[in-house]
Structures are given as structure tokens and as C-alpha cells.
Amino acid sequence: MGYPHKPHPKETVLLSEDFGDAEARTYDGWIKRGGYKALEKALSMDRAAIIDEVKESGLRGRGGAGFPAGVKWNFMPKEPTGPHYLCCNADESEPGTFKDREILRWTPHALIEGCAITQYAIQAEVCYIYIRGEFTEAIEVMERALAEAYERGVLGGNAMGTGKRIDMYVHRGAGAYICGEETALMNSIEGQRGNPRIKPPFPAVRGLFGRPTTINNVETLASVAHIISRGSEWYKSLSLNNPRSTGTKLFSVCGQVKRPGNYEVVMGFPLKDLIYDLCGGMNDGRTLKACIPGGSSVPILNREETEACLLDYEGCQEVGTMLGSGGVIVLDDSADMVYQIMRLAHFYAHESCAQCTQCREGTGWTTRILRRILAGEGEMKDLDLLLDLADHMTGRTICPLADSCAAPVVSGINKFRGEFEAYIKGEKPATLAAV
Amino acid sequence: MQAGAATEPLTGNMDQTTEYKPVFVGERRQQLDDVFKRYPNKQAALLPALWIAQDEQGWISEATMAEVAEVLDLTAAYVKGVVTFYTMYHEHPVGEHFIQVCTTSPCNVCGAEGVVEAFLEHTGCGELGATSPDGKYTVIEVECLGACGFVTPVLIDDDFHDSVTGEKVPELLARYR
Numbered sequence A: 001m002g003y004p005h006k007p008h009p010k011e012t013v014l015l016s017e018d019f020g021d022a023e024a025r026t027y028d029g030w031i032k033r034g035g036y037k038a039l040e041k042a043l044s045m046d047r048a049a050i051i052d053e054v055k056e057s058g059l060r061g062r063g064g065a066g067f068p069a070g071v072k073w074n075f076m077p078k079e080p081t082g083p084h085y086l087c088c089n090a091d092e093s094e095p096g097t098f099k100d101r102e103i104l105r106w107t108p109h110a111l112i113e114g115c116a117i118t119q120y121a122i123q124a125e126v127c128y129i130y131i132r133g134e135f136t137e138a139i140e141v142m143e144r145a146l147a148e149a150y151e152r153g154v155l156g157g158n159a160m161g162t163g164k165r166i167d168m169y170v171h172r173g174a175g176a177y178i179c180g181e182e183t184a185l186m187n188s189i190e191g192q193r194g195n196p197r198i199k200p201p202f203p204a205v206r207g208l209f210g211r212p213t214t215i216n217n218v219e220t221l222a223s224v225a226h227i228i229s230r231g232s233e234w235y236k237s238l239s240l241n242n243p244r245s246t247g248t249k250l251f252s253v254c255g256q257v258k259r260p261g262n263y264e265v266v267m268g269f270p271l272k273d274l275i276y277d278l279c280g281g282m283n284d285g286r287t288l289k290a291c292i293p294g295g296s297s298v299p300i301l302n303r304e305e306t307e308a309c310l311l312d313y314e315g316c317q318e319v320g321t322m323l324g325s326g327g328v329i330v331l332d333d334s335a336d337m338v339y340q341i342m343r344l345a346h347f348y349a350h351e352s353c354a355q356c357t358q359c360r361e362g363t364g365w366t367t368r369i370l371r372r373i374l375a376g377e378g379e380m381k382d383l384d385l386l387l388d389l390a391d392h393m394t395g396r397t398i399c400p401l402a403d404s405c406a407a408p409v410v411s412g413i414n415k416f417r418g419e420f421e422a423y424i425k426g427e428k429p430a431t432l433a434a435v
Numbered sequence B: 001m002q003a004g005a006a007t008e009p010l011t012g013n014m015d016q017t018t019e020y021k022p023v024f025v026g027e028r029r030q031q032l033d034d035v036f037k038r039y040p041n042k043q044a045a046l047l048p049a050l051w052i053a054q055d056e057q058g059w060i061s062e063a064t065m066a067e068v069a070e071v072l073d074l075t076a077a078y079v080k081g082v083v084t085f086y087t088m089y090h091e092h093p094v095g096e097h098f099i100q101v102c103t104t105s106p107c108n109v110c111g112a113e114g115v116v117e118a119f120l121e122h123t124g125c126g127e128l129g130a131t132s133p134d135g136k137y138t139v140i141e142v143e144c145l146g147a148c149g150f151v152t153p154v155l156i157d158d159d160f161h162d163s164v165t166g167e168k169v170p171e172l173l174a175r176y177r
């Protein structure tokens, strides 16, 4: 659903409160909503106290891996010997995920505030906001907000009148999913091909331009101001299932549901309530078949697992998947699982940076074998071949893109094997022309 | 940073019929100089410089790559290596209006294929990647545009359109004559 829309009573709106309200995009509108008070407070605090507060709050990275934000910041050297950098990851390209775009285009100052607080905490005078090239509107809104923040003295050489330097720039991507991977993102800012780097060294040791760097997701950074203004105790209290998962989370719901869109709920919220209540349930006459709850890179859930899943890091793990980026893809009984999994494999084959053989060849072969099955030319042993390929693509590459391609294939074959076999046995007519 | 093998600077457009007009003069040069202030070295200005060049010329020719290389102290081969990595830089001229339709799974299950067909039909492009006979349009399929809840998202030039359906295509195209 687009904005403005009234939040559902079961939502807890923190980040999304001002989505759809164009006034919130302006500096004056943001000040009217109490904006930049958290930054002012942070700049008067001890750096270590800010990091402790964020650590204590339990905030975990919203970009996919769920790494605790405060712990990551603590890796940055305390006695800088040169520049430090912050990169805000606004590359949002994981199929099913479209939450960061709303933060960028509706509440740009919320992001600026979160970045500025983080920069101060990790002693990074410069932050690059890496926005995917296709987000033209978001880039424009963000550029305008940054220009205003400079004009009003929030940013620049005398940020908020404190004499401290805080600079922030948009860096526009140019079409490459892999640049969302943090080390590829740094290479892309440096004017290189977006190939992920081998870790270690980790970015906090040797990152952007060879300097200590922290990379955080848009939603992670936008949450920081709330923690600084209302405290970690309050943030920690936002938790419905496991105390290790705290705060609110934006879930982007897409696919075959009545009301797709972004919904903000407290961590631990039941996935079935998100689908059946907030999103209005399935389209008329349809039933739920499958759900991918964390963006296309995580294992697929069947109906029973979906209905049992609690939306936080641990809850997703319990049903054998991951919270990932919070991009919830819903499929009903009309969906062709084999076709959709082929389409996802195609995505990864297209987006592989081609550095690692397992990934370059594996994603391509997976797609070709799936196409062969869809064309009615598959054999039973192709399923074993797919699983074997997936095995070789898991945990063996420079970055986890290869694993991401394997996850939906393995879970798809294990949970919906009958649909694959129907094509192979000729019980279902071919949906693709022979290759 | 290694900048790849050195090559002779290229001059002239690909078709060699018209003289190459440099991008980075006057206002465009000023724009690039402002970009330089944001980064600790010149190479980091490569993606922004390519955006400026594409904005000016509509695509990135070999000659453009040579010019960009020169202003950034890189080699043309290095610049080409970067241009070819990213999908949004056009290595060939495209129609006056460039149309990108998402067909990744979440959009696919909600009918994106129909939107693609409508664009191909109403632009006269006929097939994906081809430019319409009047030179006005090029239509391509792209991977997830990050707006999967607003099916089908379409990017026309720099305008992002949400919730496009096959029926809406003619009306939408009327805005890009």
C-alpha cells in the first residue's frame, strides 16, 4: 500500500510515522516534529556513552545479517590516526525489500540525524550515503534534504554550532545488486568495479580508502535517533518474543496478498498476523502456499511454517529460515514454485560479480537446469544435481551471494518436490519452450 | 590502486563521422570540480563523472571513456572495465526514452510480464533491448527495482512510476512523446 495510509492498530509506528507526509521532508517540518534534538543531545554526550547506549538497546543491523550495531561501532579505533568513514547502505536491491526507499523519500532528515550521531560516535567526519542508481526520487529528496541541512548548519565544519565537522554526501550507484554487499559498496565508492573483497581485513580495520570504516543499513541508522532520545531501556522493552531481538522493524510485504506494502511492528510479531490481518489476507479464493520472510536470499517456508513463524532473528531461525532484510514475499496456491525459483536463480546469475567459480558457474547452471525442467526436458537426477550444485555454492565463496542462490533452491526442492517431479514426469505441461 | 593496462587515448566517436565534443567544459567541468571536493582522490569521482557524461550525451562511447579517463588520471581500459560492470551505463545509444520494467519474482507473480508486453506493443519496439523505429523508445527488463509492493514498478528515464498495469501503459507513454 502506498502512503499516506492509516497505520493498522497492530502496527507500532516509529520510523514510519511520517511516511506520506511531505512536510516531514523539509528541515522546518522535521524540526516541528522534534527533529535534530537527538543529535543535539548526542553531541553533548561522551562518545563511549553513545556506543554503550546503542549496544545496551540491542539494536541489530537491519540490512540482513543482524549484527549488533553498538558492537560493530566499538570495533572502530578509539584513537584515530587519520580519517574514519561511515557508509550508509541504501543500495536496497534484495528482491522483496522496499523499506529503505520509504525512509529515504519520506524522512530524509531522520536518516541524516542517525548518520550524524553515528559519525560523531565513531569519529567519522565523512559519511557516504550509497543509494542505488534506480532510486531517482529518493536521490533527489535526499540531496535536497542534505542541502538544507548544510544551509541550516546541521552539517558542515561547524555542525550544530559545536565546532565539529560532519560531512555527508550521496554516492549514486549504477545498477548492481552486489554493491549492497559492504565491501563491494566500498569498492564502488572508490570508483572500482563492485567486486566484494576478501575478509579479513574487516572494514573497521581497513575499509573505505584503506581507512577504518563502518557500514550500516538505512533502517539501522534511522533507528539510532530514537534510541538516543528515549533511551535503551525503552527500546529494549519493544520485544515480543526473544529479548535478543528488540525495537520495531519495517516489513515490506509483496507478492500475492491483498494489501502489499510496508508495515512497522515490534520484533517478534507473528508472521501470520502480518499476512492475514495487516495485509488483509490472501486474494479472494486463494490460499497461502509459501512465504519467503527475509528477502529472496533466505529459505522458503511452507504454509505451516509460515503460520508458526515469529518475526525476529530467533523466531525465523526456529522455523529454519532467516529474518534477513524483512522483505516478505507471499505466494498463493496459484504460484508455480519451479518457475519462481528459476526466476530467483536467474536473478542471482545476473547479479553474480563472477569472481568466484562456484558462484559464476553455479548460479548459471542452476538457472539452466531449472529452465530445462520447466521445458519438460528434466530428469529425476537433475534434482540431485541441483542439490549437489547448491552444496558447492554454500559457504565456499568470497561473499554469500552464492549461498543466497542456493537457499531458495534447496528449500524449494525439499518442500515442493512434487511440483518439480510433475514437470519431469510430464504430468504438468511445459511452461517454457525447449532450450 | 592499479588502473589496468595503459592504452592509447581514443579520439572521435564510434562512427568516426562527427567530431567528439568533450563533456567536461564549462558548467559540466564545474560540476565535476564540485564532485572532486567530496572524495580524497580523483578515482572516486569515476561513477559520478560517468553519470554526468551520460546525462550530457545519452550514452557512454569509447571516446567518452577516454575523456573521463583523462580528466581522472586513469586509463581508458580501466574506465571501460568499470563501465561494463554496471548495468545503468549505456554502452550503445538508446532510444530518446529508456524504459525499464521489473520482472523479478515478486513482480512476476503479480503480472509484470503483461506490463512488458504492453510496453513492447505500444512503443513499437517489438522486442526487448531494441529501439523503436522512430528512435523514441527502448524497453528492457530489469531485476528488482526495490519497489516490490507497488507492482509493477517502471523506470522511464529518471522518473520512477509505481503500480503500472498493462492498461495504464498507453496513457503513461503519452507523457513521453
Ligand SMILES: Cc1cc2nc3c(=O)[nH]c(=O)nc-3n(C[C@H](O)[C@H](O)[C@H](O)COP(=O)(O)O)c2cc1C
Pocket (backbone or CB within 6 Å): A060, A061, A062, A063, A064, A065, A066, A067, A089, A090, A091, A092, A093, A094, A177, A178, A179, A180, A181, A182, A183, A215, A216, A217, A218, A220, A221, A399, A400, A401
Ligand atoms: C549480496 C549481498 C547484498 C547485500 N545488499 C544489501 C543492501 O542492499 N542493503 C543493505 O543494507 N545491506 C545489504 N547487504 C548486507 C551488507 O553487506 C551489510 O551487512 C549491511 O549493510 C550492514 O549494515 P547493518 O549491520 O546495519 O545491517 C548485502 C549483503 C550481500 C552479501
Ligand code: SF4
Pocket (backbone or CB within 6 Å): A178, A195, A196, A351, A352, A353, A354, A355, A356, A357, A359, A360, A397, A398, A399, A400, A401, A402
Ligand atoms: S560469491 Fe558471487 S557475487 Fe560474491 S564475490 Fe563470489 S562471484 Fe562475486
Ligand code: FES
Pocket (backbone or CB within 6 Å): A095, A096, A097, B102, B103, B104, B105, B106, B107, B143, B144, B145, B146, B147, B148, B149, B153
Ligand atoms: S521484484 Fe520487482 S521491484 Fe522488487
